Structure formats: C-alpha cells, structure tokens
Amino acid sequence: MYIKRITIDEDLRAAFAIRKQVFVKEQGVPLEDEFDQFDTIEGTCEHVLVHYNEQPVGTGRIRFINGVGKLERICILEPFRKFGIGKIIIKALEEIAEERGASQVKLHGQTQAEGFYKKLGYRTSSAIFMEDGIPHILMLKDLSTIK
Secondary structure (H helix, E strand, O other), rough: EEEEEEEOOOHHHHHHHHHHHHHHHOOOOOOHHHHHOOOOOOEEEEEEEEEEEEEEEEEEEEEEEEOEEEEEEEEHHHHHHOOOHHHHHHHHHHHHHHHOOOOOEEEEEEEHHHHHHHOOEEEEEEEEEEEEEEEEEEEEEHHHOOO
16 A cells, blocks of 8 residues: 555546545535546645555545645545555645645544544534535644644
C-alpha cells in the first residue's frame, strides 16, 4: 500500500472514479455537487491517491482557506475500508498542511465518521448541519498537537 500526491491526469481521473463510486453512487450526492472548480492538478488544492495492491482505492484533497487547511473529499472504495487507509489519507493531508505553514486543519465530517476523526485528534466544533443531504459536523485539529 502506498500514497502519492496527484501530479498527472491519469491519477486525477482515478481519484474522480473513486469519488464518483463512493459519494455519487453509494451516498447519493448529485454528480454536479461532487466536482468543482478546485478539481484540477494545478489548482488551489492538492489531491492524494492511495494504492492497495497497485489498485487506486482511496483519495482526498486539501485546500487552503485563510491559512487553514480544509480536508475534503476523503473516501475509500468499500472493499478496502478497515485497512487503515483513511488514517493514511488524513496523515498525508496534514503533512501537506504543515509544509504549507498551516497551524490548523478543519473538515466537514459525516456524523457517522465523527469517532474516526476524534481518534485522530480532531474535535467537534459545530452542531450537525446538512451537506448534500448528509448530516455533517465541523471538526478542527491544531497541528501543533501532532509533534
């Protein structure tokens, strides 16, 4: 298993296929809501891709808003969940945030994943809100707690 930053179109297409499977097909997010202007290689965010047995199985991205890293579009194909891939994606995105000088990261986590994020040092910072018909919460992490 390995993770890499997406720098070529082929890898970005693989990430999009994973997101389409997880968010659009499994969770019912409208296709037009899943993809946005930040979905480019040379845009304002960075994407990562995880391979398991040479197959792309997980992805995520980070974008920077007012010096804070916002983790987004984190997902893993269903047969590959429970292998620790989510933790690998979060760690890689946090490392990118640190490289860019961010001292804090945030994410809109689905409420069903709140426990997962809490184990990784995130704290809940909002009431439940709906995003694409799915209950979410704002979660924050101070990156100075990593070291």
